Amino acid sequence: xxxxxxxxxxxxxxxxxxxxxxxxxxxxxxxxxxxxxxxxxxxxxxxxxxxxxxxxxxxxxxxxxxxxxxxxxxxxxxxxxxxxxxxxxxxxxxxxxxxxxxxxxxxxxxxxxxxxxxxxxxxxxxxxxxxxxxxxxxxxxxxxxxxxxxxxxxxxxxxxxxxxxxxxxxxxxxxxxxxxxxxxxxxxxxxxxxxxxxxxxxxxxxxxxxxxxxxxxxxxxxxxxxxxxxxxxxxxxxxxxxxxxxxxxxxxxxxxxxxxxxxxxxxxxxxxxxxxxxxxxxxxxxxxxxxxxxxxxxxxxxxxxxxxxxxxxxxxx
Amino acid sequence: xxxxxxxxxxxxxxxxxxxxxxxxxxxxxxxxxxxxxxxxxxxxxxxxxxxxxxxxxxxxxxxxxxxxxxxxxxxxxxxxxxxxxxxxxxxxxxxxxxxxxxxxxxxxxxxxxxxxxxxxxxxxxxxxxxxxxxxxxxxxxxxxxxxxxxxxxxxxxxxxxxxxxxxxxxxxxxxxxxxxxxxxxxxxxxxxxxxxxxxxxxxxxxxxxxxxxxxxxxxxxxxxxxxxxxxxxxxxxxxxxxxxxxxxxxxxxxxxxxxxxxx
Numbered sequence: 001x002x003x004x005x006x007x008x009x010x011x012x013x014x015x016x017x018x019x020x021x022x023x024x025x026x027x028x029x030x031x032x033x034x035x036x037x038x039x040x041x042x043x044x045x046x047x048x049x050x051x052x053x054x055x056x057x058x059x060x061x062x063x064x065x066x067x068x069x070x071x072x073x074x075x076x077x078x079x080x081x082x083x084x085x086x087x088x089x090x091x092x093x094x095x096x097x098x099x100x101x102x103x104x105x106x107x108x109x110x111x112x113x114x115x116x117x118x119x120x121x122x123x124x125x126x127x128x129x130x131x132x133x134x135x136x137x138x139x140x141x142x143x144x145x146x147x148x149x150x151x152x153x154x155x156x157x158x159x160x161x162x163x164x165x166x167x168x169x170x171x172x173x174x175x176x177x178x179x180x181x182x183x184x185x186x187x188x189x190x191x192x193x194x195x196x197x198x199x200x201x202x203x204x205x206x207x208x209x210x211x212x213x214x215x216x217x218x219x220x221x222x223x224x225x226x227x228x229x230x231x232x233x234x235x236x237x238x239x240x241x242x243x244x245x246x247x248x249x250x251x252x253x254x255x256x257x258x259x260x261x262x263x264x265x266x267x268x269x270x271x272x273x274x275x276x277x278x279x280x281x282x283x284x285x286x287x288x289x290x291x292x293x294x295x296x297x298x299x300x301x302x303x304x305x306x307x308x309x310x311x312x313x314x315x316x317x
Numbered sequence: 318x319x320x321x322x323x324x325x326x327x328x329x330x331x332x333x334x335x336x337x338x339x340x341x342x343x344x345x346x347x348x349x350x351x352x353x354x355x356x357x358x359x360x361x362x363x364x365x366x367x368x369x370x371x372x373x374x375x376x377x378x379x380x381x382x383x384x385x386x387x388x389x390x391x392x393x394x395x396x397x398x399x400x401x402x403x404x405x406x407x408x409x410x411x412x413x414x415x416x417x418x419x420x421x422x423x424x425x426x427x428x429x430x431x432x433x434x435x436x437x438x439x440x441x442x443x444x445x446x447x448x449x450x451x452x453x454x455x456x457x458x459x460x461x462x463x464x465x466x467x468x469x470x471x472x473x474x475x476x477x478x479x480x481x482x483x484x485x486x487x488x489x490x491x492x493x494x495x496x497x498x499x500x501x502x503x504x505x506x507x508x509x510x511x512x513x514x515x516x517x518x519x520x521x522x523x524x525x526x527x528x529x530x531x532x533x534x535x536x537x538x539x540x541x542x543x544x545x546x547x548x549x550x551x552x553x554x555x556x557x558x559x560x561x562x563x564x565x566x567x568x569x570x571x572x573x574x575x576x577x578x579x580x
Contacts, residue, residue, distance in 0.1 A: 077420040193455055
């Protein structure tokens with residue numbers, strides 16, 4: 001069985017600016033592959049090249065078994081794209097948008113209408129389908145956008161930041177839809193700047209930073225790359241901070257913000273031991289936070305910069 | 318290149334899309350329909366007598382007859398604004414990115430704009446002719462001459478629309494597109510023999526007006542509709558202008574549309 005997407009040595013620059021500096025990736029059929037990276041890492045450029053929207057400067061690319069340079073039309077016939085900016089016609093109703101797509105896939109009049117209504121139902125847009133898409137909320141636009149992508153039953157779907165700007169409820173419903181797609185045998189290449197999203201959805205994750213893949217693997221493999229967990233102690237009084245530094249010599253210190261980072265494996269045992277030492281020394285700790293390694297740490301470890309979002313931590317005051 | 322099996326079907330789909338837009342948000346199209354009618358009435362009824370007298374018309378010179386072919390061309394020209402803006406807006410929105418990643422007939426998106434505009438322009442021309450006849454336009458064309466005149470007007474519409482779309486695509490915004498088309502939609506009609514004969518113009522402008530495409534086309538229309546005298550080659554010149562403008566516009570527009578994408 002060949003891969004759904006195979007990329008070797010993909011390069012692209014705009015003028016002097018190198019955007020993609022030799023990317024290799026392989027996406028197995030029927031899986032979700034997530035391209036993870038901060039803004040400006042080159043994620044969208046990868047999607048635009050793989051979806052035939054722009055040309056690469058160099059690299060061998062096969063999508064759905066077709067060489068992208070030689071046969072872009074065959075690639076186009078096999079893929080569906082839902083971009084970062086919604087690709088719906090705002091002046092048409094939801095249903096008209098879907099029927100237009102059905103017409104472009106040459107499904108025939110009756111079949112096209114049947115397919116449009118089925119997708120409206122599935123994406124919870126039956127009522128909204130009568131209104132022009134301009135009036136839709138962000139979440140509804142994305143759902144319509146994805147529904148339009150599905151009209152032609154593509155084998156491979158590119159989702160460029162499908163949940164950026166969505167509220168948590170819409171995000172979860174989008175995740176559910178993506179999972180259902182893959183259960184139906186579709187291959188998904190997804191870009192995201194949310195680690196949680198990659199963690200939730202992806203079989204394979206590649207971390208893209210400054211046009212290079214800096215890490216690749218399953219979510220579990222990647223998490224193993226992260227440095228160990230720690231417990232973060234914050235103090236208000238400088239005296240307390242100084243005292244604590246003596247009591248806990250293994251901790252790394254951040255003098256400016258009066259924070260100590262104590263290495264920890266996250267177990268209750270080490271936490272209890274730490275609390276006992278704090279008690280013994282009668283330290284006034286302002287805030288205690290437990291960090292277990294997650295994809296955030298991976299991200300930080302491999303890209304050297306924090307991520308766009310701040311995942312919730314277990315914090316107690 | 319475009320090797321899809323459905324050029325007609327895809328173009329028809331895009332045409333439907335553009336006609337829906339025009340019906341749903343008729344602002345631009347109504348403006349394009351109404352402006353020439355207002356010009357017709359303004360120049361025909363209010364300025365007409367003065368112009369006619371100033372031009373030394375007198376007996377046998379009917380200003381409404383003189384004016385109408387020019388106004389017809391003006392409706393075609395002012396109608397190019399809306400497809401140019403439409404195409405520019407398309408490019409700035411995600412929907413065209415979607416079309417470009419689909420196996421659809423490549424020129425369909427822009428051709429849809431052109432055909433949509435041809436239909437709207439024909440409606441606008443019919444409206445102008447209707448009002449013209451109401452205020453005294455009396456063409457003496459035979460059926461054959463009407464067919465030729467209609468054919469020429471459609472050819473001009475197709476040519477100018479492609480050119481306007483090409484211009485519109487060079488700008489990133491709708492406002493930019495509407496500005497960049499202004500020379501076609503406003504300037505050329507005024508700097509031609511639409512309102513006054515060439516002989517009555519100052520020499521510099523007259524030289525420009527004499528050689529710009531609209532003048533040859535208007536002369537041909539006057540000849541076909543009213544039997545006005547015309548040099549032998551003018552009709553062919555008008556047609557040549559149409560073909561040249563259409564070809565330049567078509568290839569330029571397609572090039573802009575496909576810029577940077579995989580063949």
